[in-house]
Amino acid sequence: xxxxxxxxxxxxxxxxxxxxxxxxxxxxxxxxxxxxxxxxxxxxxxxxxxxxxxxxxxxxxxxxxxxxxxxxxxxxxxxxxxxxxxxxxxxxxxxxxxxxxxxxxxxxxxxxxxxxxxxxxxxxxxxxxxxxxxxxxxxxxxxxxxxxxxxxxxxxxxxxxxxxxxxxxxxxxxxxxxxxxxxxxxxxxxxxxxxxxxxxxxxxxxxxxxxxxxxxxxxxxxxxxxxxxxxxxxxxxxxxxxxxxxxxxxxxxxxxxxxxxxxxxxxxxxxxxxxxxxxxxxxxxxxxxxxxxxxxxxxxxxxxxxxxxxxxxxxxxxxxxxxxxxxxxxxxxxxxxxxxxxxxxxxxxxxxxxxxxxxxxxxxxxxxxxxxxxxxxxxxxxxxxx
Amino acid sequence: xxxxxxxxxxxxxxxxxxxxxxxxxxxxxxxxxxxxxxxxxxxxxxxxxxxxxxxxxxxxxxxxxxxxxxxxxxxxxxxxxxxxxxxxxxxxxxxxxxxxxxxxxxxxxxxxxxxxxxxxxxxxxxxxx
Numbered sequence: 001x002x003x004x005x006x007x008x009x010x011x012x013x014x015x016x017x018x019x020x021x022x023x024x025x026x027x028x029x030x031x032x033x034x035x036x037x038x039x040x041x042x043x044x045x046x047x048x049x050x051x052x053x054x055x056x057x058x059x060x061x062x063x064x065x066x067x068x069x070x071x072x073x074x075x076x077x078x079x080x081x082x083x084x085x086x087x088x089x090x091x092x093x094x095x096x097x098x099x100x101x102x103x104x105x106x107x108x109x110x111x112x113x114x115x116x117x118x119x120x121x122x123x124x125x126x127x128x129x130x131x132x133x134x135x136x137x138x139x140x141x142x143x144x145x146x147x148x149x150x151x152x153x154x155x156x157x158x159x160x161x162x163x164x165x166x167x168x169x170x171x172x173x174x175x176x177x178x179x180x181x182x183x184x185x186x187x188x189x190x191x192x193x194x195x196x197x198x199x200x201x202x203x204x205x206x207x208x209x210x211x212x213x214x215x216x217x218x219x220x221x222x223x224x225x226x227x228x229x230x231x232x233x234x235x236x237x238x239x240x241x242x243x244x245x246x247x248x249x250x251x252x253x254x255x256x257x258x259x260x261x262x263x264x265x266x267x268x269x270x271x272x273x274x275x276x277x278x279x280x281x282x283x284x285x286x287x288x289x290x291x292x293x294x295x296x297x298x299x300x301x302x303x304x305x306x307x308x309x310x311x312x313x314x315x316x317x318x319x320x321x322x323x324x325x326x327x328x329x330x331x332x333x334x335x336x337x338x339x340x341x342x343x344x345x346x347x348x349x350x351x352x353x354x355x356x357x358x359x360x361x362x363x364x365x366x367x368x369x370x371x372x373x374x375x376x377x378x379x380x381x382x383x384x385x386x
Numbered sequence: 387x388x389x390x391x392x393x394x395x396x397x398x399x400x401x402x403x404x405x406x407x408x409x410x411x412x413x414x415x416x417x418x419x420x421x422x423x424x425x426x427x428x429x430x431x432x433x434x435x436x437x438x439x440x441x442x443x444x445x446x447x448x449x450x451x452x453x454x455x456x457x458x459x460x461x462x463x464x465x466x467x468x469x470x471x472x473x474x475x476x477x478x479x480x481x482x483x484x485x486x487x488x489x490x491x492x493x494x495x496x497x498x499x500x501x502x503x504x505x506x507x508x509x510x511x512x513x514x515x
Contacts, residue, residue, distance in 0.1 A: 072485060120451045127450065133395060134416065137497065138474050139446060139453040140461045147444035153485050200445040248462040249471040254442055
């Protein structure tokens with residue numbers, strides 16, 4: 001990057017079905033944790049990713065509301081939206097704010113309060129991340145879109161339902177070691193295959209859950225971080241951002257996530273790293289098939305060979321390329337706007353060697369990959385322990 | 387569904403009206419202002435053929451409230467003869483016997499109703515040939 005940026009504070013709210021907490025309370029909880037963790041006495045600006053507070057909570061104008069309730073006075077506050085990649089986008093915008101010299105200490109956050117509507121309301125809100133007129137109009141749901149990706153991956157490359165299930169099993173194993181996970185239960189392949197089918201071939205245990213939650217990180221220039229000296233320094237060394245066709249059916253290869261590939265290449269180039277230099281990954285496993293396609297798009301596995309990644313143990317926390325040590329969206333939960341920031345929180349936790357049972361040995365470089373819709377948007381960040 | 391929102395899509399949903407780029411020949415469906423391949427802005431209006439091939443599919447078992455009375459139902463991505471792909475329901479078929487590569491006919495069908503006094507929404511669905 002043109003200028004080194006450091007992550008000096010991280011925070012999560014509780015994640016789950018938080019009936020007693022409002023959207024604003026959840027966000028403030030995460031932000032307070034991050035500010036306390038960083039030790040800073042003020043922030044200069046804030047960026048918050050949230051996919052659809054309008055549809056979930058009848059609340060827009062989130063930027064002012066959240067700055068108000070965070071008690072930070074009149075600082076510039078911005079809400080950004082890129083569907084489920086809103087958190088990742090907030091991270092990018094916070095970095096750009098610092099790089100431009102406009103702000104010195106910036107909060108990047110994400111929040112989604114999804115249980116103030118019923119499951120149907122949540123399904124409709126999430127569907128707005130697809131092409132409403134040409135996908136949703138026909139009756140397809142988000143699980144349906146990813147199910148069609150899965151079907152094609154199975155037809156083309158011989159990937160099996162068991163291999164999909166292994167992704168969920170692995171991520172729930174990781175989630176069982178994360179006290180913040182919404183669903184920390186360990187599961188096995190039979191449990192996935194015997195769970196109710198949502199959209200063939202995806203079962204409910206192939207899908208990430210509906211979650212209330214927020215995440216926040218505090219960023220500043222590396223120079224400022226050296227002055228503060230509170231934590232081992234974590235540096236953001238690369239970021240990538242790309243888009244793809246909105247409608248899944250418009251893509252030449254339905255199983256290829258080209259926005260992921262492009263964002264990954266950009267971020268790696270910026271950081272001067274190769275994919276083999278990355279010690280651990282937090283990727284957007286909104287559905288089990290997504291993790292498989294993402295690992296292929298990032299170049300960790302050849303095209304069509306990602307199916308066996310989880311089953312082989314390679315992507316376990318103790319394997320050669322740990323993926324989703326937090327439990328991923330699958331077990332940790334997926335409050336859509338918060339996910340991109342929570343991925344940063346997990347990588348920082350690992351790079352600080354504070355991940356407890358699920359700690360990856362010798363973790364020095366981590367990558368986050370956050371995706372919107374059926375792959376229409378993607379943000380990638382690379383973080384390094386200095 | 388607002389009447390204008392419905393009305394302005396009729397050319398696509400009833401007639402499969404598409405645009406063929408006058409510069410590179412790429413076909414856009416629905417119609418758009420700029421060719422995504424060559425950025426040209428001039429198109430010939432064409433009607434897509436009503437025959438195609440099933441590329442991938444799923445069976446929606448948990449549907450949104452609008453479609454809940456139709457579940458389970460099949461959806462798929464169908465490549466029409468011109469190479470254009472559409473996403474639609476696959477209907478009048480055994481949902482357990484779908485296979486990628488099946489030949490499909492595009493038909494004019496009712497998609498959903500907006501309640502007893504709302505718009506009846508029509509469009510295209512595919513049927514195995």
